[in-house]
Amino acid sequence: xxxxxxxxxxxxxxxxxxxxxxxxxxxxxxxxxxxxxxxxxxxxxxxxxxxxxxxxxxxxxxxxxxxxxxxxxxxxxxxxxxxxxxxxxxxxxxxxxxxxxxxxxxxxxxxxxxxxxxxxxxxxxxxxxxxxxxxxxxxxxxxxxxxxxxxxxxxxxxxxxxxxxxxxxxxxxxxxxxxxxxxxxxxxxxxxxxxxxxxxxxxxxxxxxxxxxxxxxxxxxxxxxx
Amino acid sequence: xxxxxxxxxxxxxxxxxxxxxxxxxxxxxxxxxxxxxxxxxxxxxxxxxxxxxxxxxxxxxxxxxxxxxxxxxxxxxxxxxxxxxxxxxxxxxxxxxxxxxxxxxxxxxxxxxxxxxxxxxxxxxxxxxxxxxxxxxxxxxxxxxxxxxxxxxxxxxxxxxxxxxxxxxxxxxxxxxxxxxxxxxxxxxxxxxxxxxxxxxxxxxxxxxxxxxxxxxxxxxxxxxx
Numbered sequence: 001x002x003x004x005x006x007x008x009x010x011x012x013x014x015x016x017x018x019x020x021x022x023x024x025x026x027x028x029x030x031x032x033x034x035x036x037x038x039x040x041x042x043x044x045x046x047x048x049x050x051x052x053x054x055x056x057x058x059x060x061x062x063x064x065x066x067x068x069x070x071x072x073x074x075x076x077x078x079x080x081x082x083x084x085x086x087x088x089x090x091x092x093x094x095x096x097x098x099x100x101x102x103x104x105x106x107x108x109x110x111x112x113x114x115x116x117x118x119x120x121x122x123x124x125x126x127x128x129x130x131x132x133x134x135x136x137x138x139x140x141x142x143x144x145x146x147x148x149x150x151x152x153x154x155x156x157x158x159x160x161x162x163x164x165x166x167x168x169x170x171x172x173x174x175x176x177x178x179x180x181x182x183x184x185x186x187x188x189x190x191x192x193x194x195x196x197x198x199x200x201x202x203x204x205x206x207x208x209x210x211x212x213x214x215x216x217x218x219x220x221x222x223x224x225x226x
Numbered sequence: 227x228x229x230x231x232x233x234x235x236x237x238x239x240x241x242x243x244x245x246x247x248x249x250x251x252x253x254x255x256x257x258x259x260x261x262x263x264x265x266x267x268x269x270x271x272x273x274x275x276x277x278x279x280x281x282x283x284x285x286x287x288x289x290x291x292x293x294x295x296x297x298x299x300x301x302x303x304x305x306x307x308x309x310x311x312x313x314x315x316x317x318x319x320x321x322x323x324x325x326x327x328x329x330x331x332x333x334x335x336x337x338x339x340x341x342x343x344x345x346x347x348x349x350x351x352x353x354x355x356x357x358x359x360x361x362x363x364x365x366x367x368x369x370x371x372x373x374x375x376x377x378x379x380x381x382x383x384x385x386x387x388x389x390x391x392x393x394x395x396x397x398x399x400x401x402x403x404x405x406x407x408x409x410x411x412x413x414x415x416x417x418x419x420x421x422x423x424x425x426x427x428x429x430x431x432x433x434x435x436x437x438x439x440x441x442x443x444x445x446x447x448x449x450x451x452x
Contacts, residue, residue, distance in 0.1 A: 180313060184311075
């Protein structure tokens with residue numbers, strides 16, 4: 001989302017079949033909420049294909065990688081490593097420190113901003129090794145309650161970027177959804193400026209499948225193979 | 227989370243088997259991020275059982291209901307209805323209006339706050355009927371990109387409560403995770419005050435399964451049946 005630093009989401013562990021949908025949602029959430037790249041385990045090819053397909057249609061830049069060396073990626077990452085875990089420090093207590101560590105804070109004195117650093121956000125799937133807790137610069141809990149790694153990632157990214165990710169513009173998109181109070185409007189991305197012009201006119205396909213080729217689930221993985 | 231108003235999450239549609247995990251995550255996310263109740267379709271009994279189990283162990287109050295009259299619930303809801311959809315208005319544009327509608331805004335003049343009203347947050351699963359778009363007081367998009375209904379719900383709730391949900395205290399919990407920079411500590415809920423005392427000592431089960439009886443996935447559904 002920003003040329004100064006790369007924000008990478010690493011999905012740690014994946015059980016083909018059972019985890020396909022969760023892994024896909026981790027990838028789509030990373031893309032939608034401002035990350036630049038997601039890394040899946042190499043047995044998550046189906047999820048990678050789905051996320052790449054969404055990027056082809058709805059724009060990027062966003063990269064999807066399949067790698068079999070999760071441990072080495074974490075160990076050798078040159079930048080800040082955040083591990084999302086329900087055992088970690090409370091996100092509301094450490095988010096300012098994380099932002100400062102990667103240079104996303106607003107300096108109190110002009111020119112005093114920290115330099116930008118890359119960020120690796122590790123999202124657990126299967127049980128993660130203890131070494132990850134030790135390597136992480138921050139173990140962060142979005143609540144200390146058991147819930148969803150997708151929800152934790154979403155809240156973390158929204159707080160990391162302080163909402164700026166919601167205004168991101170997309171490049172090389174085929175189509176674009178027009179935000180509406182009541183409607184389901186999808187237009188060719190070339191037809192209108194991509195800068196949140198809510199008054200843009202387009203093909204209104206109310207009640208239809210919005211012509212996206214998706215299976216119509218709202219906020220859903222939108223194209224995953226069954 | 228608040229006696230003044232009830233925040234209810236309605237999962238619209240559920241395909242047994244395929245949607246079990248997503249529906250469970252919708253329920254756990256609703257619980258962890260400040261909602262008071264979740265309503266699942268009545269064919270989502272397995273997800274309901276999982277969410278109730280987490281509430282039994284980690285505390286509440288949080289209610290889980292199975293209902294077969296989704297349409298009627300939405301139609302007759304006495305309060306504000308928000309429908310999360312990628313076709314909706316941008317969350318950053320309407321969140322203040324939603325907060326004001328349910329009395330969560332901070333009044334500019336003392337005593338000028340809106341009265342509290344109940345809120346129904348509808349999360350799509352299967353394709354939702356057009357009538358829902360029309361009935362909703364707000365169709366809200368957490369981005370207008372296809373991603374995850376769990377991520378959308380998480381960001382919406384965090385913004386609705388303005389982060390206050392992260393400080394929620396839990397009643398009748400058996401156990402409590404102690405937030406730590408590096409650790410996996412779970413204590414009996416009775417052992418320590420539930421008010422975020424980070425210095426509390428407890429059983430440190432580093433590298434073990436933290437004694438929670440969960441299957442060790444971080445931020446995961448923590449107990450769902452395979």
